[in-house]
Amino acid sequence: MYARVARWEGGSAEEIEEAVSRIRQEAESGPPEGLPAKGLLFLTDPDGGRALAVSFFETDEDYRQGDEKLNSMSPPGAGMGRRVAVEKYEVAIQLEA
Numbered sequence: 660m661y662a663r664v665a666r667w668e669g670g671s672a673e674e675i676e677e678a679v680s681r682i683r684q685e686a687e688s689g690p691p692e693g694l695p696a697k698g699l700l701f702l703t704d705p706d707g708g709r710a711l712a713v714s715f716f717e718t719d720e721d722y723r724q725g726d727e728k729l730n731s732m733s734p735p736g737a738g739m740g741r742r743v744a745v746e747k748y749e750v751a752i753q754l755e756a
Contacts, residue, residue, distance in 0.1 A: 660697070660750040661722040663714045663729065670740030672705035678739050679703060679710075694728045695721040708740055715750065722747065 670678070682701065690696050700713040714729065716722040726745070 660753070661716045661719060662748045662750050663712075663716070663722060663726055664744075664746045664748060665712045665714075665729070665742060666744045666746075667710045667739040668708060668741060668743050670705075670708045670710065672708070675703055675705045675708070675710055675739060691728065691732065694725055696725050697721075710739055 679701065685691075686699070690699070694714075695716060696714045697717050698715040700711075700715075702711040702713070704710070714725055716725050726747075730745075
């Protein structure tokens with residue numbers, strides 16, 4: 660499994676919270692068409708103006724398609740600040756309670 664980690668910095672607390680609300684509403688109908696993600700984890704630090712989006716993909720090909728789709732969507736509206744990094748990781752361990 661692979662993870663795509665995108666990081667934003669420089670957003671305001673209010674704008675980050677508004678962006679999270681928009682993303683949450685859009686996610687109610689499932690992932691966007693053309694995004695073969697197996698999961699999404701969105702982390703925010705509104706007071707610090709930071710956010711992380713971690714998308715999980717089963718295969719390298721799914722990752723490539725997902726990265727292309729997410730790049731066409733980024734940034735997720737005003738307020739997230741500036742996207743400062745997108746990194747690819749292989750998921751070595753995944754634990755769930």
